[in-house]
Amino acid sequence: MGEATRDWQEHPLRVKIIGVGGAGGNAVDRLRMSDPGPMELAVVNTDFKTLDASPLTEKVMIGKTVTGGLSTGGEAELGRQAAEADRAELARMVEGVDLVFILAGLGRGTGSGAAPVIAEVAAEAGALVVAFVNLPFSREGQRRMRQAEDALAAMREACACVISLPNDLIVQQAEGDPTLLEALAIADDWIRRGVQAICSMILENGLINVDFATLREALHYRGGKAVFGFGEGSGDGFVEAALRDLERCPLLHLPDNRFLRKTDGLLLHIRGGPDMPLSDVYRVMDFIGERFGCKENTVLGAAVDGSLQGRVQVTVIGTVDVTGARRHPFRVPAAARPRPVAPPAPRPAPVAEAPAEHTAPVAKTVVATPRSAPPQETESTGAARREKHPPEGQAEFEFLVGEDRGYFEKTDENIYEGQDLDVPAFIRKGIRIAV
Amino acid sequence: MPRNKIIGAVEIGSSKITVLIGEIEGGRELNIIGSAEATSVGVKKGEIVDLSSVGRCTHAALIAAERKAGVQVDEVFLSASGAHLEGFTNIGTVNVHDADNWVSEHDVHTAGHSARRKALPPGRCYLVHIRGAACADGREVDNPVGMQAAKLELKYWNVHADERRITDMIHIISGYADGLSVEEIIPASVASGRISASDDERRAGALVVDIGEGTTDFVLYRKGHIVHTGVIPVGGGHLTNDLSIGLRITFKQAERLKLRDGKAVLEKGDKEGHVMLEGDLQIGDRPIPRLAIAKILNARVAEIFSIIKNRLGSAVSAQAVPGGVILTGGSSELPGIADVGRDVLGVDTRVGTHPAWVTREDLRDPGYSTTLGLLFFGLQGQSLGERKAEAPKAGLLRRLFK
Numbered sequence: 024m025g026e027a028t029r030d031w032q033e034h035p036l037r038v039k040i041i042g043v044g045g046a047g048g049n050a051v052d053r054l055r056m057s058d059p060g061p062m063e064l065a066v067v068n069t070d071f072k073t074l075d076a077s078p079l080t081e082k083v084m085i086g087k088t089v090t091g092g093l094s095t096g097g098e099a100e101l102g103r104q105a106a107e108a109d110r111a112e113l114a115r116m117v118e119g120v121d122l123v124f125i126l127a128g129l130g131r132g133t134g135s136g137a138a139p140v141i142a143e144v145a146a147e148a149g150a151l152v153v154a155f156v157n158l159p160f161s162r163e164g165q166r167r168m169r170q171a172e173d174a175l176a177a178m179r180e181a182c183a184c185v186i187s188l189p190n191d192l193i194v195q196q197a198e199g200d201p202t203l204l205e206a207l208a209i210a211d212d213w214i215r216r217g218v219q220a221i222c223s224m225i226l227e228n229g230l231i232n233v234d235f236a237t238l239r240e241a242l243h244y245r246g247g248k249a250v251f252g253f254g255e256g257s258g259d260g261f262v263e264a265a266l267r268d269l270e271r272c273p274l275l276h277l278p279d280n281r282f283l284r285k286t287d288g289l290l291l292h293i294r295g296g297p298d299m300p301l302s303d304v305y306r307v308m309d310f311i312g313e314r315f316g317c318k319e320n321t322v323l324g325a326a327v328d329g330s331l332q333g334r335v336q337v338t339v340i341g342t343v344d345v346t347g348a349r350r351h352p353f354r355v356p357a358a359a360r361p362r363p364v365a366p367p368a369p370r371p372a373p374v375a376e377a378p379a380e381h382t383a384p385v386a387k388t389v390v391a392t393p394r395s396a397p398p399q400e401t402e403s404t405g406a407a408r409r410e411k412h413p414p415e416g417q418a419e420f421e422f423l424v425g426e427d428r429g430y431f432e433k434t435d436e437n438i439y440e441g442q443d444l445d446v447p448a449f450i451r452k453g454i455r456i457a458v
Numbered sequence: 459m460p461r462n463k464i465i466g467a468v469e470i471g472s473s474k475i476t477v478l479i480g481e482i483e484g485g486r487e488l489n490i491i492g493s494a495e496a497t498s499v500g501v502k503k504g505e506i507v508d509l510s511s512v513g514r515c516t517h518a519a520l521i522a523a524e525r526k527a528g529v530q531v532d533e534v535f536l537s538a539s540g541a542h543l544e545g546f547t548n549i550g551t552v553n554v555h556d557a558d559n560w561v562s563e564h565d566v567h568t569a570g571h572s573a574r575r576k577a578l579p580p581g582r583c584y585l586v587h588i589r590g591a592a593c594a595d596g597r598e599v600d601n602p603v604g605m606q607a608a609k610l611e612l613k614y615w616n617v618h619a620d621e622r623r624i625t626d627m628i629h630i631i632s633g634y635a636d637g638l639s640v641e642e643i644i645p646a647s648v649a650s651g652r653i654s655a656s657d658d659e660r661r662a663g664a665l666v667v668d669i670g671e672g673t674t675d676f677v678l679y680r681k682g683h684i685v686h687t688g689v690i691p692v693g694g695g696h697l698t699n700d701l702s703i704g705l706r707i708t709f710k711q712a713e714r715l716k717l718r719d720g721k722a723v724l725e726k727g728d729k730e731g732h733v734m735l736e737g738d739l740q741i742g743d744r745p746i747p748r749l750a751i752a753k754i755l756n757a758r759v760a761e762i763f764s765i766i767k768n769r770l771g772s773a774v775s776a777q778a779v780p781g782g783v784i785l786t787g788g789s790s791e792l793p794g795i796a797d798v799g800r801d802v803l804g805v806d807t808r809v810g811t812h813p814a815w816v817t818r819e820d821l822r823d824p825g826y827s828t829t830l831g832l833l834f835f836g837l838q839g840q841s842l843g844e845r846k847a848e849a850p851k852a853g854l855l856r857r858l859f860k
Contacts, residue, residue: 271706431502431699437541437691439765444692447700449757456704456750 036235038222039063039120041145043138044102045070045094046128046157048077053211054126054218055079061226062124062218065116067141069105069133070094083116085109085137095132099170102136110144117145121235122225123152124218125182130159130167135174142181151239152182153221155214158189161451165441184242184342186251188213188274191450195273213274216253220292220338224324231304231325241288241322242342250275250286250315250341257334262303265335266310275339286315286341293325296332307337315341464491466523466531467832468516469646470627471539472501472672472695473788475516476826477523479531480833488837490818492527494519503691504540504646504673506626513630520634533641534631535832537649538585539673541691542620547590548573550612561594561602561610569612581621585643588615590683598681615684617645642835647675647687649831654786654810654824655679664781665774666810667766667799668827669789671695674762675828678773679781686773690765694789697758704754705746711735715746716792722759723794724752752794759795763802776805784810788825 040062042051048066055064055078065081068074071092074082084092086105095101106113117123123145127134138154145152156178159167178185193206201209224233254269256262269275291311293304304325312321431437431445438444442451449456463482469475479492496519500508524530550573554565574587591598594607602610628640651666660679668675671694678686697720702712719733732745767774774783783805785796790809799807812822816830 273706437503439690440768444690444761445696445699447703447754447758448696448761449700449704449754452757452761454753454757456753457747 035061036122036225037063037120038122038124038226039065039117039150040124040126040218041116041141042066043125043127043141044068044131044133045073046131047126047134047138048073049207050126050128050155050211050214051079052077053208054215057215060222062222063120067106067113067116067133067137068094069102069137081116083109083112085112095136097131097167097170099132099135099174102132102134103140104136105133106137106140110140113141113144114148117141117148117150120145120148120150122221122238123150124221125152125154125178126156126214127154128157128159129171129174129178129187130163131170135170139174139177139181142178146181146183151235151242152184153242154178154182154185155217156185156187157210158187158191160190160453161442161446162453165438168441179248183239184249184340186217186249186340188251189450191446191453192273194453194455195450213251213253216336216338217251217340220253220294220324220340221290223294223326224290224292224322227326231323233322233324237322238290241290241320242340248343250343251339253336253338255334255336261333261335262307265337266307269311269337269339270314286343287320288342289315289321290340291321291323292338292340293323293335294328294331294338295325295335297327297329298332299325299327299335303335307335311337311339315339464527464529464532465641465833465836466520466534467537467829467836468520468534468631469537469828469832470501470506470512470516470630471498471670471828472504472693473670474498474825475512475519476829477516477519478821478826478829478833479523479527479529480836481527481529482837486837488833490816490821490833491529492523492525493818493821494522494526496522502672502695503693504670504689505542505623505691509626509630513633516630517634530635531638533639533836535836536627536631536640536643537646537828537832538619538624538627538643539646539670539675539689540619540623541673541689542623543585543617543645543687543689544619545615545617545687547685548576548614548616550574550614552610554607554610559606559608561605561607563603565610566592566603566612569610570614573612573614574616576616578618582618583621583624585617585619585624585645586648588617588648588684588687589613590615590685591681600682613683613685615686617648617687644832644835645675645677645687645689646670646673646828647677647689648684649829649835650675650786650827651677651679651684651831652834653812653816653827653831654784655781656813657682659781659784662781663779665766665770665779665783665803665805667763667783667785667790668787669693669762669785669795670787670825670828671789674766674787676766678770678779680773680778686770688766688769690762690769692758692762692765693787694792697755697789697792700754700758701751705750707735707746715751716755719746719748719751720755721748721752721793722755722798724749724756725794728752755792756798759792759798760802763799767803774803774805779805782806782808784808786810786824786827788823790824 040051040054042048048068051064051066064079066077066079067083067085069086069090071084074084086108088108089105090101125138125142127138129135142152142154158171175187188210193210194201225235225238252269252272252275254265254272256264256268291308293307308323465480467478474495475498476495478490481489481491496515498515500506500511506512550569552565552569554561556562590613592602593611594602594605595609624643631638631640647668650668654666655664661682663680665676665678673693674690676688677684698709698712698716701716702709728748731748733748734743735746736743783799783803796807796809816822
């Protein structure tokens with residue numbers, strides 16, 4: 024490999040995966056075990072005990088002044104206060120990171136309360152924020168559900184893309200009667216697939232790579248909804264099998280988005296063995312573009328994985344602009360980013376040309392961001408953005424109230440004892456249906 | 459009577475709008491002379507979501523029915539359903555006026571009045587007040603007039619509804635033809651209960667559950683009186699929707715599959731069996747496990763019954779309803795549904811049949827029980843002298859919109 028490659032390895036895109044709260048922390052732990060590659064991992068929690076037990080190196084304790092190192096006891100407001108209290112610490116954590124994944128289980132205290140604040144802080148620092156959040160089982164009751172829904176709305180405000188994974192659906196993917204551990208592993212596996220799809224698109228060398236700016240462009244419908252699905256196929260006609268599997272993915276058939284035929288931005292990632300022909304890749308792309316009504320704005324990534332001989336995995340992330348227009352372009356003005364004093368000094372001029380193809384301009388500025396950026400600068404810009412944020416948030420929230428409920432759209436809520444009766448009974452009861 | 463009265467029974471349901479036209483001969487005899495149904499567009503869970511298209515559908519059904527009958531309808535009996543219907547029990551108490559404690563009509567009237575006059579929150583209106591048991595000094599009697607008692611209590615089941623939704627329905631009917639008035643609006647549960655349960659069953663105590671497309675309407679009888687009615691905004695449409703989500707097929711495919719191969723219970727042999735989605739050997743056809751279909755439908759049907767059980771509490775048990783649970787409505791045709799009902803409610807459950815006087819083959823479908831019940835109330839309204847105690851008294855509405 025030439026010198027150019029080495030240079031850009033020294034200044035790679037920084038991707039950080041942050042687990043917030045108990046569930047988020049567990050998800051990150053599990054990711055750690057499946058070799059996350061160049062991604063940095065971090066956990067944030069209010070509970071000292073849980074944090075102490077985590078094997079990760081980067082741990083951020085929030086809300087010492089609020090909860091005194093104990094957990095929030097399921098109170099989302101406490102979680103929010105805790106995160107607000109340690110905003111500066113959180114800002115340090117996401118400083119200079121280009122792509123932040125936030126993993127959290129919504130419905131309880133830290134996840135619901137702190138995750139939206141962390142997303143906001145990360146977005147302020149200029150990162151592209153993608154969140155994977157678990158929604159509680161219907162069985163867990165109305166209060167949890169309500170906290171989760173509020174948090175989800177707040178997350179959609181702050182993140183470029185929020186992918187919600189209802190726990191009710193976990194059981195649909197499991198074999199037989201899953202144990203609790205298995206069920207949680209499945210949920211984490213969904214997250215892993217999503218994180219991996221996005222990361223390998225921009226980090227790995229594959230058939231088709233995507234640069235960071237394109238990714239940012241595709242995902243930037245702030246306040247919008249996201250759909251997430253994947254399919255896997257093997258054997259003869261593995262491409263067709265994968266597409267069929269994708270079509271049956273329960274995540275694409277939530278009451279929320281099952282009638283979704285039109286997305287505004289689409290991210291398609293194909294992962295296959297070395298024997299995957301390019302023609303297949305394009306065939307998949309055509310099919311998916313057709314299926315989601317998004318031929319123009321489809322971002323395609325394809326990676327080769329030696330272990331996937333004769334198999335293919337297709338992952339789709341689509342964003343829908345529920346607010347009608349691109350009201351919140353996600354591109355962060357250069358001024359808002361903590362800037363280094365000087366342009367990247369260690370980089371020799373001739374070499375700097377080479378990585379231009381791989382990484383976006385945004386990424387390049389970050390590369391040289393000193394870890395110890397003056398904190399007061401971050402603080403002040405953060406405060407300035409916070410000031411104008413609330414009214415925006417207020418306006419947008421109203422759009423999110425009327426969720427799309429498939430066949431029962433535009434009808435009154437059908438809440439009985441905390442459960443929406445319009446959601447299939449078998450999903451709420453956790454009955455597995457093998458198709 | 460110069461000529462026979464022509465009444466129309468109209469049910470604006472979630473899957474279809476049904477119109478029956480009845481001729482009342484001499485005030486005592488009812489002939490069904492016309493019927494029609496139209497696919498309902500714009501009704502979900504028993505409530506109108508698109509007024510103009512529901513109006514068009516209803517008018518089309520009325521035109522078709524009038525054409526078949528060859529006469530015009532004089533007045534309309536309408537059924538109401540949807541989650542906005544609510545009910546409560548109220549007891550009116552009077553000290554008997556007469557010095558010797560002989561209960562008079564006047565006492566009954568006063569007690570009834572005090573049971574019905576409870577004020578409703580703004581935007582709500584009474585639909586019907588249904589008289590229940592009377593208590594003369596603690597003795598439960600059907601008709602206390604002429605008895606001796608110091609204190610008279612009258613129990614009423616009052617059903618109230620969202621005013622707007624009711625006026626919407628009335629506007630649809632009055633928009634059909636000049637002067638066509640809505641004579642009475644009756645909760646769908648009350649109407650189908652009257653048809654599906656026999657006099658004996660109602661006297662013994664019975665629960666009638668009408669599972670339609672958008673709603674499940676139930677009515678509980680004790681000693682011949684209505685003691686509870688209710689609406690659950692879940693019906694056959696949810697069964698279809700669940701299938702469509704669970705099996706990842708379109709709503710239309712799911713509806714066909716439900717009607718063709720739907721089953722509410724798991725049977726032996728279902729574990730391995732498959733049915734083809736379309737059965738036409740076309741591309742896209744695929745085998746669907748019977749087990750999956752049964753599991754999905756079972757979960758939903760069982761939930762409907764358990765909600766009823768929760769709502770009624772101890773009022774539904776083998777002792778309290780010796781007449782059993784009677785199922786009706788379009789979705790009651792789902793095989794195995796009665797077995798699920800028996801399991802959940804713990805009471806003998808069966809799919810009801812219409813009384814023998816409904817001779818027309820096409821009206822024996824359980825989907826007609828509400829409209830047949832409406833006609834029955836229409837007939838009763840004509841022969842006031844025979845009006846039974848349980849018949850709904852004209853509500854506030856009747857006076858308001860006449």
